[in-house]
Amino acid sequence: MNISLFKLFPAAFLLSVFISACSSPPPALPADANRPAHHTAAGFRNTDTSVTPILDTMSSDAHVNIRRTRTYALPLDSGNKALWRTPGVNSLTWIGHSTFYIRWNNTGILTDPIFSDRASPVSFAGPKRGTPPGHSLDSLPEVNLVLISHSHYDHLDKKSIQMIFKKYPKCVFAVPLKVRELLESWKIPSAQIIELDWWQAAAFREMTLTFVPAHHTTRRGAFKSSRDVSLWGGWVIELAGKKLWFAGDIAMGDGSYYREIADKFAPIDLALLPIGGYKPSRYTRQHTSPRQAAQIHQTVQSKHSVGMHWGTFGDMTFEELEDPPRDLQRARKELQIPENSFHTLRHGEIVEILR
Numbered sequence: 001m002n003i004s005l006f007k008l009f010p011a012a013f014l015l016s017v018f019i020s021a022c023s024s025p026p027p028a029l030p031a032d033a034n035r036p037a038h039h040t041a042a043g044f045r046n047t048d049t050s051v052t053p054i055l056d057t058m059s060s061d062a063h064v065n066i067r068r069t070r071t072y073a074l075p076l077d078s079g080n081k082a083l084w085r086t087p088g089v090n091s092l093t094w095i096g097h098s099t100f101y102i103r104w105n106n107t108g109i110l111t112d113p114i115f116s117d118r119a120s121p122v123s124f125a126g127p128k129r130g131t132p133p134g135h136s137l138d139s140l141p142e143v144n145l146v147l148i149s150h151s152h153y154d155h156l157d158k159k160s161i162q163m164i165f166k167k168y169p170k171c172v173f174a175v176p177l178k179v180r181e182l183l184e185s186w187k188i189p190s191a192q193i194i195e196l197d198w199w200q201a202a203a204f205r206e207m208t209l210t211f212v213p214a215h216h217t218t219r220r221g222a223f224k225s226s227r228d229v230s231l232w233g234g235w236v237i238e239l240a241g242k243k244l245w246f247a248g249d250i251a252m253g254d255g256s257y258y259r260e261i262a263d264k265f266a267p268i269d270l271a272l273l274p275i276g277g278y279k280p281s282r283y284t285r286q287h288t289s290p291r292q293a294a295q296i297h298q299t300v301q302s303k304h305s306v307g308m309h310w311g312t313f314g315d316m317t318f319e320e321l322e323d324p325p326r327d328l329q330r331a332r333k334e335l336q337i338p339e340n341s342f343h344t345l346r347h348g349e350i351v352e353i354l355r
C-alpha cells in the first residue's frame, strides 16, 4: 500500500466543525478567505448555484408514470470471466447501479459497491433491488481499492463495505471529505482510508487518484442535520497516460464542473456516467438524464463512456427500469455519438477496456 497526499488544504479547513443543521438552500456565495467556496460552516455546497434543471427533449413530465418505478429484475449476463484472468487485459464489469468492478493493471477496483437488497439504513424499507448483483463479491477476483462518490445509501452501503473489508482486510477505501469518520465507525482502519477534498490527489500503487467536483448533495439519516455534512464528487484515475473518470452521482447544473474536469483531464479514455433517475424532470436537479450525460461525454471528449445508475433499484424515481438505455439511444442519434462510444452494459457483463 502506498498512500501519499500530493497536496493538502491548510489544516484549518480540515478542522472545520460541523455543528448545525443545513436546512435551507445555500446563500449566495460570500467571500470567505478562511475556507474554499464549496465549504460551509456546517458542511458543503455546490458552488454552481444554478438549480434550474436544464430541460431536455427526452419526454415531458405529462408522459411520466404517476407511480414510482416498479421493482423487477432485468436479465443477467453471465459475463466473459476469462477476461478477468487474462494477463495484460483490463476489464470493466457492471455489477449494477453505480457498482462496477474494474480490473486495471492487475488492480481490482470497486466503485460505490452495493450488493444489498435495499438502498436503505434498514432491511425492511427503502428502495428495493429488482435486478440482483451481476456477480457476487465472492465470485470476483481480488479487490484492492474501493472508490466512494458520496454518502447516499445507494452509493455507500455499510453492509457491503464491511463484507469487502472482511474478505479483503488490506483493501483501501477512497472517500470524500468527512466520510472517513463513518468508515472508522464501521471499523475500517484509518490507515486504509484515503479522504480527499475536491481537486486533491493521492497515489495508490502506480495510480493517481483525483477527487473531482460533481453537482449533487448528500444526506444520510432522517434528520436534516445529516444533509450535506460530507462531500460528494467523482474520481479520476490516471495510470500510464490513460484517464478513467467515475463520475459518481451528478446533475448537469450549469455544466461548469464538467468543463473544469475537461480543462484538466480531456480527453478522458473511459467515463462511467450516470443515466438514471431523471423522470420527472425535477429530478435532473440531482441527476443527469441520458441526454445530459451524452452532452457531458462530449464536454470531456470521452473516447468511451458507459452508463450507470439505472436498471437496478425500483422505487427511486419514476422512469421504467429500461428507459435510460432507450433514451440514451435517442440522445446518441440527436448528438451524433457513435453507439460504441457511449453505451450500457447488461448486469454482469464484462468488457475489455483501456487497451
Ligand SMILES: [Zn+2]
Pocket (backbone or CB within 6 Å): 150, 152, 155, 216, 217, 218, 249
Ligand atoms: Zn446521490
